[in-house]
Amino acid sequence: MLALLFLRTIYLHRYRIEHRALGAIVRYRSIISGIATYLPGMQRPCTRGTGGTDSARYCYSVWLRHLVMAKNNGLNHCPSIVAELGPGDSLGVGLAALLSGSDQYFAFDVVEHATSERNLQVFDDLVALFENKADIPNAEEFPRIKPYLTNYNFPSDLLDDDRLRRALDQTRMTRIRRAINNHHDPRSPIQYKVPWCDTSALEEETVDMVYSQAVLEHVNDLPGTYRAMRRWLKPTGYISHQIDFKSHGIDHEWNGHWTYPDFIWRLIQGRRPFLINRLPHSVHLSLLEQEGFLVLCDKTLETKSSLSRQHLASSFESLSDRDLVTSGAFIQATRKAASTPQGYEPDFQHATCFSDAVQLQ
Numbered sequence: 001m002l003a004l005l006f007l008r009t010i011y012l013h014r015y016r017i018e019h020r021a022l023g024a025i026v027r028y029r030s031i032i033s034g035i036a037t038y039l040p041g042m043q044r045p046c047t048r049g050t051g052g053t054d055s056a057r058y059c060y061s062v063w064l065r066h067l068v069m070a071k072n073n074g075l076n077h078c079p080s081i082v083a084e085l086g087p088g089d090s091l092g093v094g095l096a097a098l099l100s101g102s103d104q105y106f107a108f109d110v111v112e113h114a115t116s117e118r119n120l121q122v123f124d125d126l127v128a129l130f131e132n133k134a135d136i137p138n139a140e141e142f143p144r145i146k147p148y149l150t151n152y153n154f155p156s157d158l159l160d161d162d163r164l165r166r167a168l169d170q171t172r173m174t175r176i177r178r179a180i181n182n183h184h185d186p187r188s189p190i191q192y193k194v195p196w197c198d199t200s201a202l203e204e205e206t207v208d209m210v211y212s213q214a215v216l217e218h219v220n221d222l223p224g225t226y227r228a229m230r231r232w233l234k235p236t237g238y239i240s241h242q243i244d245f246k247s248h249g250i251d252h253e254w255n256g257h258w259t260y261p262d263f264i265w266r267l268i269q270g271r272r273p274f275l276i277n278r279l280p281h282s283v284h285l286s287l288l289e290q291e292g293f294l295v296l297c298d299k300t301l302e303t304k305s306s307l308s309r310q311h312l313a314s315s316f317e318s319l320s321d322r323d324l325v326t327s328g329a330f331i332q333a334t335r336k337a338a339s340t341p342q343g344y345e346p347d348f349q350h351a352t353c354f355s356d357a358v359q360l361q
């Protein structure tokens with residue numbers, strides 16, 4: 001028994017040393033790769049591609065999760081005009097929106113990761129998924145995609161045969177394909193704007209849904225971005241965002257990014273156009289309130305913290321206990337009406353896709 005206890009102590013001691021050594025290696029690697037971005041000729045690491053949307057099944061899974069959640073929260077599950085922040089390697093999530101009936105799609109990024117070639121490949125694979133009414137790829141296939149759903153069957157209640165027939169009509173397909181190649185033409189139903197800088201990127205009150213997947217944690221100007229979204233939304237529009245608060249491999253602890261002093265963080269950031277903004281969940285909730293959003297869904301994920309408060313950098317000393325363990329959130333919110341009469345309920349269910357006003361019909 002004593003021998004067993006002795007062996008266990010040695011094992012734990014070795015584990016702690018190895019864990020600490022690994023932590024140090026990850027930290028130094030992050031700092032060195034940040035500094036390296038200042039060297040002439042060094043490719044900036046986050047311009048190499050983002051992973052994720054280069055797969056049609058990933059895009060299909062992401063889009064249908066946002067749509068199913070919209071339905072669950074009583075929101076418009078047939079939005080005509082959609083805008084996406086940070087589509088990444090392809091415009092596939094927006095193409096999935098068009099293939100389920102949306103009429104117009106705006107994509108805003110800070111780096112032009114997507115190419116027409118990849119978009120066309122993903123598009124063809126998406127058409128097959130919709131035609132076969134494939135089930136939503138689940139957590140076994142994509143453990144990192146959130147939000148998790150309770151049911152991953154193809155959502156026939158949202159995408160019934162009539163809607164699919166209209167959405168997958170051959171003439172419509174041809175127009176979407178053409179639009180993929182013409183996304184710089186201002187009359188195209190697909191607009192890919194890179195870089196986008198301010199609220200003027202879109203006209204006021206024109207969009208039914210603004211969504212993003214794993215993007216808001218990267219945005220440098222978060223207040224400006226919430227302001228822009230509020231301005232773009234139609235009065236009955238809504239936003240839908242999955243946000244990941246983890247350290248994205250910069251530290252070996254999932255929430256270790258809150259331990260770096262600001263000056264070290266600036267070195268890690270280097271010349272990269274974006275990294276992670278380190279803003280916790282509560283900052284998003286404050287900005288939503290400040291910009292006049294009504295939060296209808298805030299589905300958070302909690303992960304145990306191995307950090308104690310004394311490890312936190314001074315900028316994060318006052319992080320709440322809840323923020324310290326909130327590793328992700330799925331948020332859907334509408335505009336708060338300025339002069340909403342009491343008892344008024346906006347008609348979110350009103351199906352607005354297949355609109356005559358836009359080119360895909």
Ligand SMILES: C[S@@+](CC[C@H](N)C(=O)[O-])C[C@H]1O[C@@H](n2cnc3c(N)ncnc32)[C@H](O)[C@@H]1O
Nearest residue numbers: 050052053086087088109110213215218219274
């Ligand atoms: C982790 S990737 C996610 C890509 C894609 N949404 C996915 O699910 O695979 C983050 C994306 O956010 C973009 N991004 C960073 N800052 C942004 C900003 N201020 N506005 C729009 N997109 C931004 C990046 O260029 C990148 O495409």
